Amino acid sequence: MSKDLMGKKALVTGGTKGIGEAIVERLAAAGARVVTTARSMPYGGIPDHVERFVAADLSTQAGTDSVAEATLETLGGIDIVVHNAGRTDATAGVATSFDEEDWQRALALNLLAPVRLDRRLVPVMSGQGSGSVVHVTSIARTLPRSAPMPYAAAKAALNNYSKGLAAETAPAGVRVNRVLPGFIETTGVEHLLDDTAAAMGTDRNGARQAIMAALGGIPMGRTGRPAEVAELIAFLVSDRASWITGAEYVIDGGTVPTV
Ligand SMILES: NC(=O)c1ccc[n+]([C@@H]2O[C@H](COP(=O)([O-])OP(=O)(O)OC[C@H]3O[C@@H](n4cnc5c(N)ncnc54)[C@H](OP(=O)(O)O)[C@@H]3O)[C@@H](O)[C@H]2O)c1
Incomplete structure (x- = not known):
């Protein structure tokens, strides 16, 4: 495997399971130094290719603050941020069935966590004149009824924010892209x-x-398989994608039926 991320300083959120675990493994295999975070330490412990694990609840500002500070302290800077942590814990229902708590929880983790981490980490990248950010959203942003509505709407908002951020940070050499997995x-x-x-x-x-x-x-x-999403993200954060920013990549085996 190419070591094209050798020495790059990377934060991957939610890197203990599923897609995030595969992203951590793939970036580390390409030579990146990786910090990751989740609420709980995985049962099997932290793999050797992770430089530091930070236990934090990213749906709170205290959680995102502690992850940002621990990342900068451990790596001494930041080149790559992959916002992968996200989920829905609301059960299916019609839009009006979700209560205040359902909406607050969905927005806090799926939208505000990336916004808060970027607020701390993107200026560091802009200051050094380089960096790459990936927001993992979902095909639910184009298929709102394929998932609980608070989650779908939070992911759609994350897409919108990501596109706007990309335009603002491009002049400083920071690329921002979004990846929309299907059923993985x-x-x-x-x-x-x-x-x-x-x-x-x-x-x-x-x-x-x-x-x-x-x-x-x-x-x-x-x-889909987590490793397939990780492969796309490893490309996007590398110099092989040096002129790609503000772009949306659907990876869904063809699920989304529209252009
Ligand atoms: N799988 C799919 O079919 C699919 C489809 C579309 C989009 N996605 C998106 O892809 C991303 C990864 O999904 P996945 O299926 O791989 O998820 P997963 O298997 O449930 O893993 C989620 C990861 O995020 C962490 N996490 C969850 N809540 C957290 C919190 N409040 N604070 C900090 N860390 C938290 C989890 O660890 P802890 O539980 O220990 O906190 C775990 O490491 C998500 O953004 C998801 O919305 C997935």
């Missing part, structure tokens, strides 16, 4: 599969097929 089988999705299977009286495969059908089908005929 991760730790988070395993819980969804189990809940769906229990509700439908079927097994995980039955639940998987039902979710794929609810999305309108996946033309490539299968769900």
Whole structure:
């Protein structure tokens, strides 16, 4: 594997499971020094390729502040930020069924956490004249009814913010892009599969097929893998993507049916 990120200082949020774990592994394999964060330490401990793990709840400002400071202290600067942490814990329902708490929780983690971290870290990148930021959003931004509405709306807002930030930071040499995964089988999705299977009286495969059908089908005929998303992100944060900024990359096996 090319060591094209050798010595680059990277923060990947939510890097202990699923897509984030794969991103951490991929960036480290390319030579990056990686700090990651999650609320809890993984059961198996932190892999050797992680330079520092910071336990924090990113849905609070205290959490994002502590992660930003620990990252700068550990790495002595910052070149790459991948905002991967995100989730929904609201169950499906019509838009008006979500209460104040559902909306606050969805916005705090999926929108405000990246905004708060960027507020601290992007000026460091601008000051040095280089850097790369990736916001992991979701195809739910174009398919609002494919996920609980607070989550879909928070991800859509993150897309909008990301595009605006990209235009502002480009003159300073900081690139900002967004990646929209489709149905990727991760730790988070395993819980969804189990809940769906229990509700439908079927097994995980039955639940998987039902979710794929609810999305309108996946033309490539299968769900995605975390490593496939990590590969795209490793490209975007590298110098191979040196003229790409403000761009949106859908990685969904063809799920989104529109242009
Ligand atoms: N999987 C999909 O099909 C899919 C589709 C579209 C978009 N996405 C997006 O892709 C990203 C990764 O999804 P995933 O499926 O890989 O998720 P996942 O398997 O549930 O992993 C989420 C990671 O984020 C951490 N995390 C969750 N809440 C946190 C909080 N409040 N503070 C700090 N860390 C937190 C988790 O660790 P702790 O639980 O220990 O905090 C974990 O490391 C998310 O932004 C998600 O919205 C995923």
